[in-house]
Amino acid sequence: MQIQNTLSKGKEIYKDNISSRNRAEKIFNILLLFSVLFGLLMLTVLLIDIAVEGFSWVRPELFENYHSRKPENAGMKSAIAGSLIVIGLTGLFSFPIGVGAAIYLEEYAPQNKLTGFINLNINNLAGVPSIVYGMLGLVVFGRMFDLFKEGSFLVEFLKIPIESGAIGGWNFNLFGLPWLEIHLPFGRSMVAGALTMTLLILPVVIIAAREAIRAVPPSIREGGYALGTTKWHVIKSLVLPIAFPGILTGMILSLSRAIGETAPLIIMGAFTYVPFLPKSVWDQFTVIPIQIYNWITLPQTEYRVHLAAAGILVLLLILFLMNGIAIYLRKKYEIKW
Amino acid sequence: MNLVSNIQSYSINFHENATIIRANQLNIFYSGKLVVENFSLQVPKNKITALIGPSGCGKSTVIRSFNRMNDIIPGFSLQGEIKYQGKNIYSSLEDPVRIRRQIGMVFQKPNPFPKSIYENVAFGARINKYQGNLDELVEYSLIQAALWDEVKDKLKESAYALSGGQQQRLCIARAIAISPDILLMDEPASALDPIATLKIEELMWELKEKYTIVVVTHNMQQASRVSDYTAFMSLDREKIDARVGVLIEFDETTKLFTNPKLKETEDYITGRFG
Known part of the structure; x- marks a missing residue:
């Protein structure tokens, strides 16, 4: 009887609250916009500040000279070369190992407690501070x-x-x-530095590659198996080509992180003053972040402010270039479904 | 647990030479749970055999066990035997890759590879080391799949530029390009519109000259239109909560639809159940 009464009232029993719901919508809209603007604004301020201090110091000498006692002659040729070579080697090492591990874990690993334990710890490893990897690299690769x-x-x-x-x-x-x-041992060489960086980014590379592999629809795999195809062939000719853009994106984003890393390389024994270009991958080296750090610690304003800012601009330029390449490659190999 | 069910069923037998697949007393489990019970069926050569029944009765599970596609599902296990060319395909000596190479499959949702139309058809041929002229094989397979005229000028284009029905015919072309013995079709037209469905059905009629076809469908009209023999599966009424699929009746399609032997079949085909 009670229910009958309630139902018979029809529309009147509802209170019109659409305008207040719309108000809540607007408030959240503004709050969310604010959270975007906060990050963007800070980044813009930082970029403008660095550009103002350093832009006029990004000049040929910066790329042609080594560090000098005269700020107007000082450059970071060896650091740029070091950064590019170390990143190149890191990519060379981490791509096959990372993708291999991801394929094994996604496609071959049995579903048991050990695999679960490994999965958990890959995520944990992604959160380990980089300096810890530096110490590990020093003991394992350096010495x-x-x-x-x-x-x-x-x-x-x-x-x-x-x-x-x-x-x-x-x-x-x-x-x-x-x-x-x-x-x-590998000592203070670029090989040792790159291997340490490989350890540092491997968890992220593996996670990104696994996600890309997992995103390949199961129906494609079934289609492959139904033609009398072995598992490896399905992976090689169907899964990997589809997952490739995703793997590549994760890879380049990880390398972008590695190029800005300083701590592990300092621990590894990368030098702050390297007045020569490396002759081989076994040479001693320095990288851009270490060069910037070195300049910031010097007392003169030219080093501390202007050259450091110019170094940051070069580092950012390399970063943007790498991300640009990542976007280009992703678009190029993207599969249109 | 008593695996031999007491339910009534009716089935016909063929001469050994006229049969291509013999399933003997299959019990199929997913993660230890029984899903298909005591399933025996003889699939006649160069005929179209339809598997019909209400959803969830294990039609797809059965058809996917004919070429060991279920092996890739974790937790799958099977008791009993499926004989093909005199050998039990579930024997540990048999290689599932070899079996799938001879027993092809077309799936419910068209699943062309993200490659060109040409490469889709050539894919299986390349892996299985086709010795002849690949261009001719692609053309021949596409003609057989009644798709050649629609795609002959755009073989290099992505397979995803095709419509759903064309994609499904491409998948059929892909499957027959490696000349299998048997073509398993798991609801091949259920994602397609009526016109595309009709084309697939016509195609099946033509293909049965060369291949044995087993088709799963939940569309009874389709089964009555295209198939020579029909197997009706349903859920075991004695264990309705466990949802265990069983074979109820297997007969010539005309007989099964006009004069079913069992009441359960009659209820289903007349729409009183399912």
């Missing part, structure tokens, strides 16, 4: 647990010829090929 130090067990046992000096350790050519030079 290799002192295995190749004069007098170590391994050296004595195998009678390895150990050189002393800046690029010490065991130097040899793999398979006798002149271009396959190997130095053990």
Whole structure:
């Protein structure tokens, strides 16, 4: 009876609140816009400030010279070269390892507790501070647990010829090929730096690649299997081409993060003053962020403000270029469904 | 658990030489749960066999087990045997890749690869090391799939530029390009409009000259139009809460639709149930 009464009232029992709901809509609209503007505004202020201080200092000398005691002559040639080579090597190392790990975890790994544990820890690794990776890289790649130090067990046992000096350790050519030079341990070389950076970005690369692989529709895989195709062939010729733009985007965004990293490379022993271009990937090096950091610590305004700002502008330019390439490649390989 | 059901069923048998697939007392499980029970069926060679029944009765599960497509679903397991060319395809000696190469499949939703029309058809041929002229094979397959005239001038274009019905015929062309013995079709027209559906049905009639076709459909008119034999599946009434699929009746299509042997079949085809 109660229900009958309530229902019979029809429309009158509703209170018209559309205008107040619309008001709430508008308020949220403004709040959300504000959160966007906050970030954008801060970034714009930063960019303008840096451009004002540094733009006139972005001049040929910056790219042609090494660090100098005279600010007007100072440049960052070795840092730019170092950054580009280290990032190139990092990409070379992390792409196959990251994509391989992602394929294994998405396509082959059995669904058990161990896989679950690995999944959890990949996400955890993405949050580890970069300086920790620097220490790990120093011990594992830089010093290799002192295995190749004069007098170590391994050296004595195998009678390895150990050189002393800046690029010490065991130097040899793999398979006798002149271009396959190997130095053990990796020391303060760009190889050691790039491997450390690889460790740093691998979790992010793996996560991005897995998401791209997971986004490939199952119906495409089924279509492949139904033609008498092996799993590897389905992955190679159907899944990876479709996932490629997504993998590439994750890869380049990770590299953009790596190019701005300073802490792990400082720990690895990258130098602040490198007055030469690297002759090989086994050379000592410096990178742009370390050069900027070095300039900021100097007392003169020209270094502390103007050259540092100019360095930041160059770094940003490289970053934008990389992101531009990422967008271009993604568009180029994007699949139109 | 008593796996042998007490429900009434009716089925016909064929001579050994006229049969291409023999399913014997299949019990199919997903993650340990029984979904299809005591399913036996003989699929006649060069005929169209339709599998009909209400949704959720395991039609797709059965057809997907004929070429081991279910193997890629985690938790799938099967008891019983499916004989093809005298061998049990679920024997550990059999390679699922080899079986799928001989028993092709067309899916409910058209799933062309994100490649050109040409590459879609050539894909299976390339993997299976086709020795002849690839261009001719692509043309021949597309002609067989009644798609050639519509696409001959745009073979290099993306398969996704085609309409849904054309995409489905492309998937059929792709499947027959590797000359399978059997073509399994899992509701091939359910995502298509009536005109595209009609084209697929006409195509099936032509294809049965060369291939054995097993088609799952929940459209009874379609089954009565295209198939030579029809198998009616339903849920086991004794375990209705468990939703276990069983074969109720298998007969020539004309007999099954005009003079069903069992009341359950009659109820379904006359629309009183399902």
